Amino acid sequence: MTALNQSRASDSVERAIARIEATDKRINAFTERTFERARRQAQAIDARRARGESVGALAGVPFAVKNLFDIEGVVTLAGSIVNRNLPAATADAVLVQRLLAADAVLLGALNMDEYAYGFTTENTHYGPSRNPNDPRCIAGGSSGGSAAAVAAGQVPLSLGSDTNGSIRVPSSLCGVWGLKPTFGRLSRRGTFPFVNSLDHLGPIADSVALLAASYDAMQGPDPLDGGCHAQYAQPVCAELDLGTHGLRIGILGGYFKDLATEPARQAALQVANSLSASQEVQWPDAGLARTAAFVITASEGGSLHVENLRTRADEFEPLSVDRFIAGALQPLHWYLRAQRFRRIYRDKVNELFKHWDLLIAPATPVSAPLIGTEWIDINGQRQPCRPAMGILTQPISFAGCPVVAAPCWPDGTSGMPIGVQLIAAPWREDLVLRAARVLEQQGIAHLSSKPMALS
């Protein structure tokens, strides 16, 4: 396969480093910079190329990872200060290893909501990551640094995690492409967990081609990860230009319309029109799914941190520590109820996808609010801002379906983006990426066309 990046790896890396150094004081995406390692790696790639040796499909593509991914020699912070006491990782996370094997070049680690329990990356310890489209606004979360780094042109590729929306929300708010694969598609080995029942990992990128290429590079079974269900890779790159003709495509109504403001609905409608989708479809039990996901998140997330909550609660993020404690104390009955509901819910969603190939919904109810916003208005209803950012993503990830967040630019947002979810049945990442490619080629979904003055 031809490498996506035909430039010298060293040149690509130096450009990225210069951009990071010029802009990160304003954006605050990076928490760790691995520039010397990156330079060594880039030189090695260039030397192999010069000798006529083959290089990987991602040769010289700079990337960075949310700081819950292990990086050899670096402490895995997961957005916390409590984790500073842990020893440095002895190996890169599996997905990092796979991208490096494809000759992508790692530039560092990225800011996030502490322990991934948030949708805004307003991190008290490390500062908020700021939206490159308007630095007064949130970047979204919990993979806010990952989305901001791509939107700011610091790196074309980053990795994030998505438990209830944490790739899709920041991708939506920052105006970049994000892929949440099927639950269990990609290995989670070598990452600090949040909710084992719900955690997904995936790429954020500045183009559909790079999103697909990085996804292909990361695919493959991992017998050492009990949560990785993939038995073999299903590469998508060769099928990216198959288009969407003949696919049964619908737009989600009901919950996904009622809880989206007019600009978000407009973005989804624009995508639907571009893909010739006119029929409105009802997603089953979306509200119940959101509740069940919330309960499972709180219980598993809280339980994971009980040891540290006993002795170091004051070192936790003030915005989330009470929720962690509440989760640890939740009645078991709620958790069991939620897990039993999940089995029924899964069957209803899989039944829906017998009749549809692709479904469309906004990724966030609004465009990015200002940092520090406590309340927002959604169609006349006052909602707490931070949890509301995930209101449209949570039911979809609870079913484990693959989703691309496509960056759209509707009216009524003062020029800010709102992402649109392209949703398919489990294991059909090929369909969401084909649809994403169509939207990109039509100019409906794209990164910002305005240069960002971020220094």
Added chain:
Amino acid sequence: MNTPVTPPPMLDYVIHTAAALALPLSDERARRVAETLARTAGMVKPLESVAIGPADELAEMFRPAPFPTVLADRQGGQ
């Protein structure tokens, strides 16, 4: 003489379950956690009403659908 005030049920629950988990909580934090749990209790009410039969077991390590066999690969769509 002051009559002791019985804390509301949710706050009482938080205080006692936190103690059972050896999780120290200040009065202020216990109150905030109780408020959070009370909101969750409100959210959970519809979930309590869903018809879930005795045979509906917990979802196992969540698998959204069986991983396709090579022969069944990519059926559906184009």
